Amino acid sequence: MRRSILTAVALAGGTLALAGHAQQVPVASTAPAGSGGANNPSLAGTVPDAPAPRLPDGTPDLSGVWVGGGPVGDIRDGLMPGEEIALLPAAEALMKSRMAADDPEARCLPTGVPRTAPYPWRIVQTPAFGKATHLFFLFEGNIHSYRQIFMDGREHPDDLEATWYGHSVGHWEGETLVIETVGFNDLFWFDFVGHPHTTQLRTVERYTRTNMGTLENVTTVSDPGAYLKPFTIKFTATLRPGWELMEYICNENNQDVEHIRGPAGL
Amino acid sequence: MRIVFGFLAAAMLAVVAPVSAHHSFAAQYDANQPVTLTGVVTKVEWTNPHARFYINVKDADGQTTTWNLELASPNYLKRAGWSSTSLKEGDEVTVEGSLARSGANMANARMVTFADGTRVFARSSADGA
Numbered sequence: 001m002r003r004s005i006l007t008a009v010a011l012a013g014g015t016l017a018l019a020g021h022a023q024q025v026p027v028a029s030t031a032p033a034g035s036g037g038a039n040n041p042s043l044a045g046t047v048p049d050a051p052a053p054r055l056p057d058g059t060p061d062l063s064g065v066w067v068g069g070g071p072v073g074d075i076r077d078g079l080m081p082g083e084e085i086a087l088l089p090a091a092e093a094l095m096k097s098r099m100a101a102d103d104p105e106a107r108c109l110p111t112g113v114p115r116t117a118p119y120p121w122r123i124v125q126t127p128a129f130g131k132a133t134h135l136f137f138l139f140e141g142n143i144h145s146y147r148q149i150f151m152d153g154r155e156h157p158d159d160l161e162a163t164w165y166g167h168s169v170g171h172w173e174g175e176t177l178v179i180e181t182v183g184f185n186d187l188f189w190f191d192f193v194g195h196p197h198t199t200q201l202r203t204v205e206r207y208t209r210t211n212m213g214t215l216e217n218v219t220t221v222s223d224p225g226a227y228l229k230p231f232t233i234k235f236t237a238t239l240r241p242g243w244e245l246m247e248y249i250c251n252e253n254n255q256d257v258e259h260i261r262g263p264a265g266l
Numbered sequence: 267m268r269i270v271f272g273f274l275a276a277a278m279l280a281v282v283a284p285v286s287a288h289h290s291f292a293a294q295y296d297a298n299q300p301v302t303l304t305g306v307v308t309k310v311e312w313t314n315p316h317a318r319f320y321i322n323v324k325d326a327d328g329q330t331t332t333w334n335l336e337l338a339s340p341n342y343l344k345r346a347g348w349s350s351t352s353l354k355e356g357d358e359v360t361v362e363g364s365l366a367r368s369g370a371n372m373a374n375a376r377m378v379t380f381a382d383g384t385r386v387f388a389r390s391s392a393d394g395a
């Protein structure tokens with residue numbers, strides 16, 4: 001056991017200087033046990049310096065376990081050059097009134113779109129070979145949930161009920177997966193600082209795997225109920241080779257909310 | 267063993283650290299209110315959204331107070347080399363962290379020092395999980 005964990009340390013040696021103990025770490029040669037299995041980063045492969053993979057029919061293959069790709073703390077962090085967020089007065093007032101403890105994510109509710117939780121997520125397409133009819137985004141957090149993207153050419157139905165992830169249809173434009181989503185509820189926030197939206201929200205996400213380890217997401221957010229004009233943001237997800245999703249049942253023992261204080265954006 | 271897993275946890279930080287937890291760290295804890303607590307582990311909760319452990323701290327008058335200490339989520343801890351038995355009931359520990367804004371006997375645990383002097387980096391929501 002001891003030897004095995006030492007191996008993990010040795011493999012992770014590139015970051016040991018952070019701990020300030022590097023000089024005390026001996027080298028060993030066996031694999032770690034009880035330290036996360038396939039989820040131990042020391043066992044995971046490094047991202048190969050390779051172009052984005054393709055399916056046998058030539059379609060870009062976006063599958064894999066990713067981290068990031070959307071706003072967490074503040075959606076403004078991803079604003080593209082020349083873009084701005086212009087809140088309508090009612091939305092601005094709503095945002096100013098929001099308290100951090102009311103953030104649905106803190107209460108173990110879904111992120112909605114385009115917000116991302118700081119946990120890994122996996123893209124799965126089915127069927128795995130040939131033209132996918134469905135894509136799934138499987139989220140480890142927050143919460144243990146999924147998005148379903150219809151790739152079979154259907155349109156949004158006209159009898160949508162509002163939901164956390166809305167109704168998503170996707171298609172390919174060259175190297176880019178384009179996902180259009182409507183039918184959102186107005187319950188989730190875009191970020192910790194509480195950027196709001198209404199049920200008029202419509203998102204167009206454009207995912208491009210620029211190389212093996214990088215997935216760019218350029219999303220245009222349109223919501224005439226909350227924003228003066230649409231705005232476009234860009235966030236980048238990075239591949240976690242060798243990782244598997246793990247369980248994260250957020251509401252199991254959530255003691256946080258009752259101890260959170262102050263306005264959103266603190 | 268503990269020394270090693272401390273190294274491992276610290277080493278993994280740069281690899282796995284996301285930008286934040288499911289809540290804003292600053293909304294729950296005050297980084298300007300550091301606290302150091304020494305006591306005996308009475309309970310470990312390997313639960314979401316955060317693993318927690320509780321310690322009994324005796325003050326100079328012999329009065330005992332129980333503190334509730336937050337770690338990262340089990341998935342992040344596991345990826346950083348922890349397991350559900352890394353901290354055990356009965357362990358004597360010193361914890362460095364930040365106090366909860368609520369005024370409760372609660373803190374996030376940034377560093378845990380065991381009775382043998384081993385300092386273990388303890389992932390917490392301050393570090394992104």
